[in-house]
Amino acid sequence: MRRARGLAAALAAALLLAGCAQSVDPIERLGKKAAEGVRPHGPAPDRSYRHWGLSAPLARPPRPTTRPLALGPRTGGRTLPRVVDHVPTRDPVVFLTYDDGAEKDPRFVDMVRELRLPVSLFLTDSVAGPGYGHFARLRGLGAGIQNHTVDHRALAGQPYAAQRAEICGQQHRLRARLGVRPRLFRPPYGAYDTTTVRAAADCGISTVVLWRAAMTPADLVFTRGEHRLRPGDIVLVGPDESTGPTLRERTTRVLRRVQQRGLTVGRLEDYL
């Protein structure tokens, strides 16, 4: 008897479960309604590119090719960070990098948001800090936060301990302030030696990032090779300068050059 009652209860429970599975969840139903509601109109055309000085929208970057870069040199049985100023890819993308972190223009945050612009910020604590809130906002929009030392000293020729303190120190600060563990490092002035690469490795850096193109107040200049943008180029949009065009203006100028070459902007961290 007890067994029969147990069976009946189990049957009832099974029916109840089946009923649940068949009914449409009220939240889901709401979601369907909302989706049906927007379908006839479609998304509003986004013309914000004009607002930022562009004559055409910035093309969405392709899904990045996942082929990993060759590893860096090996010494003493370990792999050292690679040093790159260009990413070998056929994707029609270049990468925008920003150094130091002096200019904290809230309109630049708007620009990054509205253009959905992938950017990588190499921050120096003595310049960017203590106002890390601005960079937290950019990070919230997908910006990569990377290491550019604690105090912007020229590293080449310095002893290992001094170089390590500059690089590891900034790793710790960026972790404490923004909760990030940078994998990319840019030495101040692009100046480094083998000690820099070793110290960077010991601080958890996988790649030392230089640049092939830089935006000066006049125009783009190239450190080597062809004097025009190519797919995979790493662009320094500007070390912060107290004179000359603002970060936003420099960014617009770079984007015009990028579009003239039929390219768009990719996310550096997807490739390195």
Ligand SMILES: [Zn+2]
């Ligand atoms: Zn710098």
